[in-house]
Amino acid sequence: MLGSRWWSVARMRLSSLLLRPRVERDLERELRFHLEQETAENRALGMNASEAREAARRSFGGVALVEDECRDMRRTEYVQDLWNDLRYAARMLKKSPRFAVVIVLTLALSIGANSAIFSVIDGVLLRPLPYGDAERLVRVFLSNNQYPKFPLNPNDFRDYRERNHSFERMAAFSRGDLQLSGNGTAVKLTGFRVTAGFFATLGLKPARGREFEWKDELPGNERQVILSDRAWRREFGGAEDIVGRKITLNSQPFTVAGVMPPGVEHPGNSYNPIPNGETVDVWWPFAFEGDVKQRGSHYIEGIARMKPGVSAAAAQSELNSIMAELARTYEGDRNWNVLVNPLYREIVGPVRTMLLLLLGAVGLVLLIACVNAANLLLARATSRRREMAVRAALGAGRGRLFRQMLAEGLVIAALGGGLGVLMAVGGVKVLVANLPAGFPRAAAIHLNETVFAFTLVITLATGLLFGLVPALQAARTDPQEGLREGGRGWSGSRRQVRLRGLLVVGEVGLACVLLIGAGLLLRSFTNLLRTDPGFRMQQVVTASITLPRETYRDKKAVIQFYERLLPVLRTSPEISAAGVGTDLPWTGYDDNVGGFTIEGKKPAPGDQFHARYHCASAGYFEAMGIPILKGRAFSERDKVGAPFALIINEAMERRYWPEGAIGRRITFGDPPKEEDWMTVVGVVGDVKDRPDRPAAEPALWWADTQMPWPFPDMKIVVRSRAEAAQLGNVLRQTVGEFDPTLAVSDVRRMDVIADESYSAARFTLLLVALFAALALTLSSIGIYGVIAYSVEQRQHEFGMRMAMGAARWQVLRMVLGQGTRLALVGVVMGVACALGLAQLLSTLLYGVTARDPMTFGAVALTALGIAVVACYPAARRATGADPMVVLRAE
Amino acid sequence: MSKPSDLIQGTLDLLILKTISIEPMHGWGIAKRIQQASNEVLQVTQGALYPALHRLEQQGWITSEWKEADSGREAKFYRLTRAGKAQLEREMAQWERLSGAVALVVSMA
Numbered sequence: 001m002l003g004s005r006w007w008s009v010a011r012m013r014l015s016s017l018l019l020r021p022r023v024e025r026d027l028e029r030e031l032r033f034h035l036e037q038e039t040a041e042n043r044a045l046g047m048n049a050s051e052a053r054e055a056a057r058r059s060f061g062g063v064a065l066v067e068d069e070c071r072d073m074r075r076t077e078y079v080q081d082l083w084n085d086l087r088y089a090a091r092m093l094k095k096s097p098r099f100a101v102v103i104v105l106t107l108a109l110s111i112g113a114n115s116a117i118f119s120v121i122d123g124v125l126l127r128p129l130p131y132g133d134a135e136r137l138v139r140v141f142l143s144n145n146q147y148p149k150f151p152l153n154p155n156d157f158r159d160y161r162e163r164n165h166s167f168e169r170m171a172a173f174s175r176g177d178l179q180l181s182g183n184g185t186a187v188k189l190t191g192f193r194v195t196a197g198f199f200a201t202l203g204l205k206p207a208r209g210r211e212f213e214w215k216d217e218l219p220g221n222e223r224q225v226i227l228s229d230r231a232w233r234r235e236f237g238g239a240e241d242i243v244g245r246k247i248t249l250n251s252q253p254f255t256v257a258g259v260m261p262p263g264v265e266h267p268g269n270s271y272n273p274i275p276n277g278e279t280v281d282v283w284w285p286f287a288f289e290g291d292v293k294q295r296g297s298h299y300i301e302g303i304a305r306m307k308p309g310v311s312a313a314a315a316q317s318e319l320n321s322i323m324a325e326l327a328r329t330y331e332g333d334r335n336w337n338v339l340v341n342p343l344y345r346e347i348v349g350p351v352r353t354m355l356l357l358l359l360g361a362v363g364l365v366l367l368i369a370c371v372n373a374a375n376l377l378l379a380r381a382t383s384r385r386r387e388m389a390v391r392a393a394l395g396a397g398r399g400r401l402f403r404q405m406l407a408e409g410l411v412i413a414a415l416g417g418g419l420g421v422l423m424a425v426g427g428v429k430v431l432v433a434n435l436p437a438g439f440p441r442a443a444a445i446h447l448n449e450t451v452f453a454f455t456l457v458i459t460l461a462t463g464l465l466f467g468l469v470p471a472l473q474a475a476r477t478d479p480q481e482g483l484r485e486g487g488r489g490w491s492g493s494r495r496q497v498r499l500r501g502l503l504v505v506g507e508v509g510l511a512c513v514l515l516i517g518a519g520l521l522l523r524s525f526t527n528l529l530r531t532d533p534g535f536r537m538q539q540v541v542t543a544s545i546t547l548p549r550e551t552y553r554d555k556k557a558v559i560q561f562y563e564r565l566l567p568v569l570r571t572s573p574e575i576s577a578a579g580v581g582t583d584l585p586w587t588g589y590d591d592n593v594g595g596f597t598i599e600g601k602k603p604a605p606g607d608q609f610h611a612r613y614h615c616a617s618a619g620y621f622e623a624m625g626i627p628i629l630k631g632r633a634f635s636e637r638d639k640v641g642a643p644f645a646l647i648i649n650e651a652m653e654r655r656y657w658p659e660g661a662i663g664r665r666i667t668f669g670d671p672p673k674e675e676d677w678m679t680v681v682g683v684v685g686d687v688k689d690r691p692d693r694p695a696a697e698p699a700l701w702w703a704d705t706q707m708p709w710p711f712p713d714m715k716i717v718v719r720s721r722a723e724a725a726q727l728g729n730v731l732r733q734t735v736g737e738f739d740p741t742l743a744v745s746d747v748r749r750m751d752v753i754a755d756e757s758y759s760a761a762r763f764t765l766l767l768v769a770l771f772a773a774l775a776l777t778l779s780s781i782g783i784y785g786v787i788a789y790s791v792e793q794r795q796h797e798f799g800m801r802m803a804m805g806a807a808r809w810q811v812l813r814m815v816l817g818q819g820t821r822l823a824l825v826g827v828v829m830g831v832a833c834a835l836g837l838a839q840l841l842s843t844l845l846y847g848v849t850a851r852d853p854m855t856f857g858a859v860a861l862t863a864l865g866i867a868v869v870a871c872y873p874a875a876r877r878a879t880g881a882d883p884m885v886v887l888r889a890e
Numbered sequence: 891m892s893k894p895s896d897l898i899q900g901t902l903d904l905l906i907l908k909t910i911s912i913e914p915m916h917g918w919g920i921a922k923r924i925q926q927a928s929n930e931v932l933q934v935t936q937g938a939l940y941p942a943l944h945r946l947e948q949q950g951w952i953t954s955e956w957k958e959a960d961s962g963r964e965a966k967f968y969r970l971t972r973a974g975k976a977q978l979e980r981e982m983a984q985w986e987r988l989s990g991a992v993a994l995v996v997s998m999a
Contacts, residue, residue: 004971005951005973006950008973009949013948026956030966031940033916033963034936034940040961059935059936061935061936061937066940069941070940070944073944073945073947
């Protein structure tokens with residue numbers, strides 16, 4: 001019942017608002033009817049027509065008055081007033097277009113920037129991952145002191161899967177690219193070998209066909225594939241009858257078991273990683289083979305769906321107790337812990353800090369824009385003091401004046417927000433196009449309802465925030481004081497000047513925080529660029545090649561292939577040096593080999609010797625421009641049967657043989673036979689895992705001609721002046737002459753690959769620098785506004801001073817001093833805040849501390865300098881005060 | 891003649907609600923009915939009646955529609971809503987308590 005009443009009340013209010021003409025007409029009709037009834041009754045009492053009408057009107061009283069009172073009952077005056085306020089505000093803005101443009105543009109820039117950054121945050125951090133019930137998905141790793149995240153052993157995985165009670169499902173996957181041949185040139189398909197129920201674990205289903213089940217894990221059943229939607233369309237033209245078809249992969253017949261729907265995103269992997277997103281072409285079964293007691297090799301990655309109500313911590317402790325049981329049986333399982341991490345954290349963790357930093361920075365910009373707008377509005381409110389006083393004197397209540405100023409704030413904010421959305425549309429495009437390489441979930445970044453809602457909220461919030469200060473001032477208007485002083489040169493605005501000074505101090509302070517952030521990132525970035533990478537980036541082109549196990553069954557076949565290929569490549573006129581190696585610098589390789597013996601040395605207790613391990617051919621170091629510091633590179637001498645040659649990096653020499661490594665020996669044999677010993681023949685310069693790592697890790701290389709086991713995946717590295725595209729053709733042609741089923745993929749310039757390592761740092765730096773520049777501009781406008789206003793107010797005083805003999809420079813100094821004092825307080829506050837906040841940045845910095853005195857000092861000086869420059873035009877105007885004019889105006 | 895300001899606050903609302911609880915009526919009819927029913931003691935002026943009607947309508951106690959009156963002309967007829975009936979009960983109860991209390995005080999002297 002209450003509900004129906006409120007409903008009818010709401011309907012009444014709405015129609016009073018929206019159907020105003022009709023409601024008015026009804027009122028008029030209703031009252032006229034009354035008059036006519038009254039007249040008719042009077043006629044019946046015997047009056048003549050005009051007497052009757054006259055009497056009726058008399059008894060009614062003022063029709064207009066009654067109408068007015070009825071109107072008042074509708075209680076819509078607030079809305080009507082708001083509408084009037086908004087219209088009035090728009091008119092006031094039209095009257096001072098320059099003011100309006102400055103304020104609206106600065107707001108639009110900041111709101112647009114906030115919306116754009118928020119759309120990235122929304123897509124990457126806030127949106128659930130594109131899997132069913134994604135919050136229950138976790139990644140499973142092994143972990144110890146040396147390797148915080150290590151892949152699993154396949155046999156361990158099967159034990160976890162059988163014994164655990166925490167997971168609804170558990171699956172594993174391991175990178176396994178395949179080469180598709182049979183229609184023209186061979187194509188490399190990015191692939192993963194997956195255990196049964198991999199997609200069910202992710203909460204996904206094939207669009208056609210089926211996914212793998214337990215039978216498919218048996219050895220011999222692995223020749224089947226599930227295609228991604230993209231690969232199905234690109235390689236097979238989206239053929240309807242694809243399921244069940246035989247296709248040639250790695251020169252073997254494979255059956256297509258299914259096709260996934262579009263939008264299946266790779267959850268990311270850490271071993272031979274490829275970025276998260278729609279990056280995978282094919283999935284094929286992981287077959288468990290070999291001895292189940294073998295627990296030493298780790299190469300599959302675990303993913304699991306927790307049962308509802310189970311936490312990652314609980315699952316982890318259960319798996320750890322399983323691991324402890326296994327360790328009692330298998331020596332290889334000792335000294336490992338299991339690590340269970342939510343998938344969400346695994347995927348977005350690496351960019352979370354950076355994104356939150358950007359959101360913080362852009363939020364500061366908005367805050368500054370707000371303060372700036374409040375400041376400008378306040379300045380204008382002062383010059384409109386007289387108007388306010390008149391309105392107050394005419395009976396406008398405090399609430400009315402307050403609401404009217406607030407309405408002005410809202411109109412400005414709405415204009416800024418509207419324009420800001422347009423800027424965000426462009427901004428998001430630019431952002432997405434320039435995201436750092438391998439940025440997770442880039443495809444999920446869109447302007448959508450959430451972003452628009454966010455924009456609306458911040459627009460309203462900014463409007464209220466910067467409208468509030470002048471609104472409060474307006475509500476305080478005392479008509480008497482305002483009218484008395486309004487005439488000229490009022491001085492009773494100390495409070496106002498102080499308030500505006502405070503706002504400017506705040507602006508400068510916030511801008512300093514941003515500038516310091518930008519400065520630190522800039523120093524860190526130049527440090528990155530200045531660091532010697534340890535290899536040559538220019539005129540080096542690389543490509544990937546994979547020799548399938550099916551056709552290159554043993555290491556002899558693999559060795560032979562490269563032994564024949566490399567000399568042919570070197571005869572090509574475009575190529576001045578060529579080699580192959582398992583790894584490229586700065587591409588995320590972090591695999592160690594441990595447990596070798598160093599002749600004559602013992603590892604520290606509880607530790608073992610370890611090093612990054614690679615395999616490379618003669619010519620690899622030369623082509624990559626990695627200097628041989630001691631000894632020699634690999635050569636034809638290092639053949640099968642000849643003593644094992646080893647090349648190590650400086651870091652390894654420093655760690656294990658500070659006395660000099662050439663001629664020293666290590667072995668992986670246990671117990672070692674004489675032919676197992678490997679002799680260090682050369683020491684090469686250090687290359688760090690990634691440019692922002694503090695130092696290089698110890699690393700060793702085997703000669704490709706002596707590879708201890710087959711390395712099917714190799715990178716070709718050539719030194720050449722030719723274009724990458726042209727070289728790609730040369731490589732494809734040459735490789736194709738040896739084996740037409742081999743695909744040459746990822747043909748890229750080394751400088752492009754290296755550049756990607758900088759892209760995250762560059763992206764953050766550019767954005768923060770952009771925001772800092774915006775903040776600096778805004779606070780300059782703020783300082784200028786305050787000083788210009790105060791000069792205007794004190795024009796009379798300056799004129800007097802000059803008339804009394806003050807020199808121009810003295811007046812100039814006075815004004816600049818006033819601005820500098822404000823800026824100084826702001827800078828001190830900003831520096832203090834930045835000192836407190838700096839630690840948040842530290843993970844993003846390289847080679848510079850978060851409290852770098854040089855950056856802090858430089859920013860403080862810059863901010864002060866810019867403040868002085870911003871004050872200068874106003875100061876010039878002060879010295880331009882003509883004593884005569886001023887005195888005459890008195 | 892009793893002006894509405896002489897009526898105890900809220901009494902006019904009660905009179906209106908009670909009057910149209912019998913049948914839907916237009917403003918003129920309501921004024922007439924109150925006048926007749928009170929033996930010409932209570933005269934509601936238009937200046938009080940119409941704002942009160944509009945207020946009651948805005949509050950959702952009564953609702954209105956345009957209908958043909960006895961004279962054959964269109965008039966705005968008011969009637970109680972369901973919420974208005976409940977409101978009338980409440981106002982009646984309150985009136986009885988109040989008038990009873992007043993009577994008590996007056997008869998004491």
